[in-house]
Amino acid sequence: MVEHTIKFLEGDRIYLRPVEAEDLDAYYTFLMDPEMNKWTGTQTVFSKHSAANWIERIATPSEERVDLMILTQTSNQLIGEVVLNDIDPVNRRANIRIAISGENNRGQGYGTEAMLLMLRYAFGTLQLHRVELAVYAFNERALHVYEKLGFKREGVQRDYLYWNFEYHDAITMSLLAPEYRTLHQKG
Numbered sequence: 001m002v003e004h005t006i007k008f009l010e011g012d013r014i015y016l017r018p019v020e021a022e023d024l025d026a027y028y029t030f031l032m033d034p035e036m037n038k039w040t041g042t043q044t045v046f047s048k049h050s051a052a053n054w055i056e057r058i059a060t061p062s063e064e065r066v067d068l069m070i071l072t073q074t075s076n077q078l079i080g081e082v083v084l085n086d087i088d089p090v091n092r093r094a095n096i097r098i099a100i101s102g103e104n105n106r107g108q109g110y111g112t113e114a115m116l117l118m119l120r121y122a123f124g125t126l127q128l129h130r131v132e133l134a135v136y137a138f139n140e141r142a143l144h145v146y147e148k149l150g151f152k153r154e155g156v157q158r159d160y161l162y163w164n165f166e167y168h169d170a171i172t173m174s175l176l177a178p179e180y181r182t183l184h185q186k187g
Contacts, residue, residue, distance in 0.1 A: 009068065009117040010073075011114070012073070012113065013073055014071060014110050014114055016082065016118065018068060019058055021056075023055060023078055024048070024052055026077075026078040027069075031046045031051055032046070036101050036102075039099070041161045043163075063089070064087050066085075066118075068081065070110060070114045080098065080099050083097050083098070084096055084118060084122055084126075087126070092127065093128060093129060093130040094122060094126075094128055095133060096132070098114060106141075115146075115149055119180060123180050128177065129176060130175070131180075132173065132174040134170040136163075136168050136171075143171065150183045150184070156170070156171055157170040
């Protein structure tokens with residue numbers, strides 16, 4: 001495994017950094033995680049070639065998105081990604097999404113820590129006013145985490161995802177900069 005020393009955003013147990021070409025094998029494995037695909041509603045079947053093309057695309061800096069890989073501090077293991085996309089600098093808003101791969105890594109607080117790092121970047125460095133997301137109604141663990149972080153439910157997109165012969169609702173949520181500052185800035 002390649003040792004990565006660039007830590008774009010650093011937390012206690014994880015750090016975030018841009019994707020690198022050397023991440024292909026780990027990222028491809030990440031994309032093949034059936035449980036993660038359920039939570040994110042991913043139904044695309046990826047080839048290694050398409051994963052390599054995607055890595056090349058998201059490794060290229062863009063004003064519309066920030067794609068960061070989540071790695072553990074202790075082992076430098078790639079365990080997920082957190083992404084700000086659809087960045088709208090005029091209205092100062094963006095969408096956020098996160099995925100944690102591997103059953104051993106879910107429920108450990110890595111996602112919460114990664115979200116807090118990316119939210120600090122969104123509201124501080126990028127000076128956004130609103131960050132929004134959508135989560136499937138069956139993903140109760142994620143709903144709990146987002147509410148704990150301060151996201152407010154705004155609406156329901158009915159029958160948004162067709163998964164395993166059933167339709168599922170998507171819940172839209174958002175967090176505004178003043179709410180973030182009240183909850184997460186100290187001092």
